[in-house]
Amino acid sequence: MATSTVPLNVGSSSAATSKLDQLLSLLPKSGVSLSALTFKSKQKTLCLHLQNRGLHAIPQEVYSLRDVEELSVDNNAIVSVPQDVRLLKNLKVLSIAQNKLLGFPVHVCYLKGLRKLRLSDNPKLCDATSKLPAKFTKLKNLEELQLERVELHDLTIEVCTLSNLLRLNLSHNKLETLPSEIGDLNNLREFHLNHNKLISLPDSCRRLKSLRHLFLQQNRLGKFPFCICLMERLQVLDVSDNDMSQLPAEIVQLRKLRVLRLNGLGLMTFPLQITSMVNLEVIEMSDNCLTNLPDDVVVLKKLAALMLNKNRFKTFPEQTYGLTSLTTLEMNGNRMKRLPEDVNRLGQLQKLRLDKNLIATLPEALTELQNLEVITLKCNDFKTFPMELIELEVDTLDISENDIQEVSIEDVAIKKSKLPQEVRYLTSLKALELNSLKLTHVPIGVCMLTNLIHLSLVGNSLTDLPKDISELRVLKELIISENGFEEIPPEVCSLSNLELLEAEENHISCLPADMDQLSRMKCLVLNKNDLDYLPIQVCTLLCLEVLSICGNHLSLIPDEVGDLASLRELWLCKNALMDLNLNLCSLIFVEILDLAGNHLQRLPEDLGNVRVRELYLSRNQFEIFPAQVCELLNLEILSMDENKLREVPEEIADLKHLRVLALTQNDFEHFPVEICKLKSLEELYFGGQRKRIGGVPEEIRVLTNLKKLFIEHSGVTSLPVTVRNLGSLRELKLPGNDIRCLPNELCVLSGLKLLQLQDNRISRLPENFDDFCxxxxxxxxxxxxxxxxxxxxxxxxxxxxxxxxxxxxxxxKAKERKLEEARFLQLLRQFVDGIRRNQITVPFPMLLACELGLTDTMFNGIEKRHPKKAKEQIYQVLLKWKTQSCTPFCKNAERVQRLSRHLNNMRKPELAQTLRDMFTEMQEKEGLSVEPKSD
Known part of the structure; x- marks a missing residue:
């Protein structure tokens, strides 16, 4: 293994010095050398930080540091924690987040002094059991437990015994319920349950009297849990994006609540209960259906932030004038046409966001908001630059995507008198957005805004930048996309603090030679330009984390790309790559790799060493599914649309964390059953196959986490009854197939929101289809x-x-059934009476046909073809019934059983037995064309 350099941060203590000497001498044996050794005084606490170093295991020598109290190995590739961790008896903080742990590290449970345990972002942590070990009870001193994104399905009772727990994070898991013992965590102050599948909370949660922060957003709560109203110390509550549509009156008992988030609940009116919660400081009610605020909202004197984005306000809510502490108001995505003339009454306002409204002018009173720091007016109806903005000493201004013909800050200022005197009113700006304003040059006044950190000039007609732009010495983000640049202006290279440069959709064919001066660059986006090669200058930007050069003409990747050790995202789609440089595999920390739209037929052998989470290989020339893909064990998203694939290897089952799989427009001849082993799959795209794939296999029942299933235009003929197991399914698209009959079990999927079945051959819907309705x-x-x-x-x-x-x-049909039942019983009595008199007036086959719902016309046809052959008539009645029913014959014997019971009740068990025998014989012959011998 290659030796890597690991910066080490340790605390200062006399005991630490000798231990560190030992560690320094021992660590190189494990292939890790230590440099940049720095000491941080932390009250004589020894802290060891080894984050983001490509470690596959905690170095064995670490366990000799018996005095270490804090150990962090986040963002590595560690798969297990050995028994030796028990030697670190003084350990109080252990963080192993963002690794590859295969199961819960049980030996950690013996660290009795542990106070903080962080294991988030280990997708395989709960793979084996989907829950936590019973030995958790040993961690009696634990105060913080972080288990975010660990595929947790079930919370064990043992966690509820950790009575000293103050903070518990279980977000982004698959919890559907919580144990009633959760109420025993009476010291818990912060509880993260967001992004799970909770339908309700146990009533015992009312005992969480110490709780201050509760996060429940993005669950499946059908109504507001009443137990929350009894958490009297609660200060922050988020129940956004659930299925509830109203709040209980008892919510007013949360007298200490400071932050309330009610986004995405479909609220039609502002809940009046909230006006009684006078300690509220932040209210978020975005993505609802509000049109106004109640007058009583003015009693919320402590309210500092009000978010009302994506609602239906047509006029500015003047009730906000009474909110004397209001400093932030967001009303993006509403329908307001103007601001009131007395808007200056919002004297404390610091942030005002009004994007995506219908505003065309600003009132003069706006200039009196002396505390305003941020104002955004993106996507409104301005035809000219509003001069009122010149008077504002704001940090951030966004007036992008308006229909302003020309913006010249100099011209505006000249109208106001003297250029220097007027431009100074904007010099406090830190962020300026001048997008889609038809600019042909950058106003020179912009270069005088020396506090600018962010400058966006997207969607104009610029071909160069002024030389004075070098005066923007603190600028970190420059966005010049969608202009007419043929090269990156050399002036950009003088912006030494630049961290982000976006210049996509220009005509750039080369980069300046001095590009290496941008040593702090972290993100470079050059999509949709005219680059024929990846300039080596890019490979000198060693801090680069995101590199995107999609939509150019690259055919090769230089060897030097392997020097970009900090790279996390590499986007190379829509180029002309035919092969990949082996040095690409040395970028082991790359998490997103986009190679779609090239001419690739294979992948490098060592690609499996890269920690890719998202891999895009669509629109290439793969005929065989690359084996290297199955070695990317962190993979969550895989796209291989529009290739020439015919099958999927069994090894795809190794991708335990794959959530999204796209295989549309390939050459599959059938639905690959191997896909059904991907239990974590949430989205499957399999439409547009060039050959008819027939039926969907029954094994699809395993994909219980599937939320989206799209199989369009692929010759699908049927869905299996096991589709009922897909309880998480929200979207099902099956247009353009050959489906004739839908299984009744489809209607069990009560969570389905979208169902597309157009262009099929369906003649009837399941009788219980209205369950969907x-x-x-x-x-x-x-x-x-x-x-x-x-x-x-x-x-x-x-x-x-x-x-x-x-x-x-x-x-x-219920009425008809009653009539049929009456007719059937009458025929049955006639039949039995005839037997008693030895004079059968009603033939048994007719009686059976009546019970099975066949019409008289159908039975008459059978009787004509097989006269005086009772057994043959019975067989033909059953056969006719089978062909008339959409339900599988062998699974719909209720009517035969009912007739058999009737015969038993009428003391004719021999007839009942005969009927059952014949029905069994019919089942055995189902699907055969050979008819039985007649009497």
Whole structure:
């Protein structure tokens, strides 16, 4: 293994010195050398930080540091923690986040002095059991436990015994319930449960009396948990993006609440209960349906921030004038046309965001907001530059994407008198957005804004930059995309603090020779230009973390690309690459690799060493699924659309964390059953196959986490009944296939929101299809199907029309069933009476046909073809019933069983047994064309 340099931070103590001497002499044996040794006084605490160093294990020599109290090995490739960790008896803080742990490190549970344990972002931590070990009870002194993104399905009771726990993070997992013992964590102050699958909280949560912060956003809560109202010390509450639509009156009991987030709940009105919560400082109610604020909102005298983005306000809510502490107001994405003339009454306002409204002018009173630091007016209806902005001493100004013909700060200033005197009013700006304003040159006044950190000039007609732009010495972000540049202006190289440069969609064919002066550059975006090669100058930017050169003409990658050791994202799509440089595999920390739209047929052998999470290989020339892909064990997203693949290897099952798989427009002849082993899969795109794939396999039942399933235009003929297991499914797209019949089990998927079935051969919907109509289904497409049940004329009316028709049809059939039952019982009595008199007036085959719902016309046809052959008639009745029913014959024996019970009740068990025997014989012969011998 190659030797790497590891900066080490340690605390200062007398005991530490000798231990460090030992460590310095021992660590090189494990292939790790220590340099840049620095001491930080932390009250004589020994701290060892080894983050982001490519370690596959904690160096064995670390365990000789018996006095170490804090050990951090985040963002490495560690797969396990050995028993030796028990030797670190003084350890109080252990952080192993963002690694590759294969199961929970059980030996950690013996560190009885441990106070903080951080294991987040280890996707395989709970792979084996999907829950935590029972030995957790040993960590009695634990105060902080971080288990974010560890695939946790079940929270063990043992965690609830950690009575000293103050902070618990279980976010981004798959929890559906919490144990009732969770209420025993009576010292818990901060609880993160966001991004799970919780439907409710246990009532025992009311005992969490010490809780200050509770995060529940993006779960499946159908109503506001009442137990929250009893958490009397709660200060921060987030229940955004759940299924609740109202708040209980008891929420007013949360008298200490300071921050309340209610985004994405579909609220139609501002909850009046909130006006009683007078200690609120922050309210977020974005992405709702609000049109106004109640007058009583003015009682919230402590409210400092109000977020009302993406609502339906048509006028500015003047009730905000009474919010005397308001410093931040966000109302992006509403329908307001103007600001009121007395907007200056918001005297304390510091941040005002009004993007994506319909505002065309600004009132003069706006200039009186002396505390304003940020104002954004992106995507409004301004035709000219609003001169009122010149008077504001703001840090951030965004007036992008308006229909302003020409912006010249100099011209505006001249109208106000003297150029230098007027430009100084903007010199406090730190961020300036002048996008899509049809600029042909950069106003020279911009170069005098020496405090600028961020400058965006996207979507103009610029071909050069002024030389004086070098005066922007603190500038960190420069965005000049969508202009007419043919080269990166050399003046850019004088911006020594630049960290981000975006220059996509220009005509750039070369880079300046002095590019290496931008030594702090972290992100370089040069998409959609005219580069024929990757300039070596780029490879000298050793701090670079993101490099994007999509949509150029690159055919080769230089060897020097391997020097970019800090690179995390590499975007090379839509070029002319035919092969990949082996040095690319030395970029082991790259997490996103985009190679789509090239001419690749194979991948480098050592690609499996790279820690890629997202890999894009679409629109290449792969005929065989690359084996190296199956070695990328961290992979979460894989896109291989538009290649020539015919099969998927069994090794794909090794991708335990794959969430998104795209295989559209390939040459598969059937649905690859190997995909069904990817239990973590959430999105599957498999449409547009060049050959008809037939049925979807029953094994798809394993994909219980699947949220999106798209198989368009691929000759799908059927769905298996096991589709009922896909309880997480939210979107199902199957247009342009050959589906004739839908399984009833499809209607069990109550969480489905989108269902596209257009351009198939479906003649009837399942009889319980209206279960969808009462569920979450919002988007249904059934066009271009030969629908008869319900008729197409009904289906085009949408879900409500279908529900109404099915309801009426169900009532009609219930009435018919009653009539059929009465007729059947009458025939049965005649049949039995005939047997008793030795004079059968009603033939048994007719009786059976009546019970199975066959019409008289159908039975008459059978009787004519097989006269005086009772057994043959019975067989033909059963066969006719089978062909008339969409439900599998062998699974729909209820009516035969009912007839058998009737015969038993009428004391004719021999007839009942005969019927059952014949039905069994029919089942055995199902699918055979050979008919039984007649009597």
């Amino acid at each position: 009462y569920g979450r289904l919002k988007d249904l497409s059934l066009q271009s199907n030969p629908l008869e049940f319900p008729p197409l004329s009904v289906c085009v009316g949408g879900l409500r029309s279908i529900r109404s028709w099915l309801c009426k049809d169900r009532k009609r």
